[in-house]
Amino acid sequence: MDKTEFDLIKSYFAPLTSNYPEAYSLTNDAALISEDPDRSTVVTMDTLVEGIHFFSTDPAEDIARKSLRVNLSDLAAMGAKPKGYTLSISYNASITSEWVKAFTKSLAVDQEAFECHLLGGDTVSTPGPLTIAITCFGSVPRGKCLHRTTGQEGDDVWVSGTIGDSAVGLKLLKKEIKTDNSRAETFLIDRFRIPQPRTLLGIALLERDISQTALDVSDGLLADVNHIAEGSNLQARIISSRIPLSKSFQNVLKNTLDQGIQLAATGGDDYEILFTTKPKNKEKVIELSEELNIPITRIGALTQGKGTLLLDKNNNEIPITRSGWKHF
């Protein structure tokens, strides 16, 4: 590194705290969060390792975005309004101050977009891969949040956006599949590289009492559905044909769509919101979908029983060849 830790903090990190006075421009040992008395602070933490969660060739801007956004997606899954984050960077010899400049510039853009601020952190050197740990803070009505374990028998299971894009994007990046459709390719790779946290959706689900049960799809749709099923002591029945697929996904996998659906169901890194709610709330969900301009699709239901079933249109179980998601 061509600058000292103090220089890096002063030049690149301290400016990211400029709209958050209680970070004291990173001059203190810690920052304060003075939450409104009628609200609670939500805390989540995610770590990304070069070669595991991102490629060493990824631009600094993308790594910054992904690191922050996977955390923002966790906040969305709790129904929380973003507030701030602390950042730990373990950097190796390949990281230059130019890299840090690009990285922090990208964070600044996302800070504006998601209304959250750097509060503090740590920079250390490592002989290993670049490693970024972010602890992210949000705000919810006091003592209230979305849970993974509160699904009720008879609840419908809904999911936002489209599923499987990220998994296909990764396969395209790794050249395991190919396409002539460069527009679809760009869309799918972007879906892998740049998660879109469903912040407004999560907040609305919680604050309007539409749902009490949600998570963000990161391990893979069925694995994540199963977190809710298991946590709620119920069975989840997911209708394969209802899993929402993007046009790009369908276009790229048009010759192998049956396998494609399996990939979508198990792929992961979608960062869409999966939630359950009583059937009577259907209209509210549809209204919310229109208001936020986000597709939200009913993909199944919770019933008595155990585990998660993927069903075809005749209600027969489709065997799942791959459960959960292993990072590349």
Added chain:
Amino acid sequence: MDKTEFDLIKSYFAPLTSNYPEAYSLTNDAALISEDPDRSTVVTMDTLVEGIHFFSTDPAEDIARKSLRVNLSDLAAMGAKPKGYTLSISYNASITSEWVKAFTKSLAVDQEAFECHLLGGDTVSTPGPLTIAITCFGSVPRGKCLHRTTGQEGDDVWVSGTIGDSAVGLKLLKKEIKTDNSRAETFLIDRFRIPQPRTLLGIALLERDISQTALDVSDGLLADVNHIAEGSNLQARIISSRIPLSKSFQNVLKNTLDQGIQLAATGGDDYEILFTTKPKNKEKVIELSEELNIPITRIGALTQGKGTLLLDKNNNEIPITRSGWKHF
């Protein structure tokens, strides 16, 4: 690793949340902090990398203690009462579930001692060194904390405990120096391996309005004094003979005590509290020292000017050959 991430969480990490209901036994995407309306949450983050901040041969118990305690020391420097922490472990192939068991057992002991709880976190695999990032949460009276930048002209500079033990402990570990005094050796190495956060001292300084300016000595006494001097636009004048040295330190370095004092002044990793206060508060500090049974020593003062000077008993400046602390 011989267990899955889910098994590790269930067996070893979830039990660490048992006294903190708003961690939801780690079943959610995040935890809540519902702070008292008249208090603020303090947030700090520190990362430790194998080979940089601890040795790969260090026992899991020591790594756990050090990782948590360097954060608790930051909270103490803010005057905060510990509350909880999130934990990110990037583990490599050398980490077994037995290691995780020992690591979490040690955390459980410190959780009890410092009254703080695991709130959440992340475990990831890495091809690099074991890396532990902790974000630690404490509580202070609303909007109020100790700062690094609020020193006043005429303030005395005080420091808790003894300085330099950790630096000598590290030199003993690295066999750069030797001693026949095995009791002193053990004491000094323990001072390096197991920081003792001055939690009660920090809280008392803040809540009893004894000081408004403090930090914990981690970069090295003079470097840290200089953080306050620079932040407060003042000069710090530190009297070399007043730097408190332990008996073990003096015993091991008895033949080279002049160099020893330089090592103490620049060594780092002391995790003692350095603070400033008006001379009229001297009696309050002495009373606090007696009440907490912690030595607290007046080592200098803040005056008009710039930078930090180390002075001999005739008030002549001692040139400092090494400023700040580089990790091993």
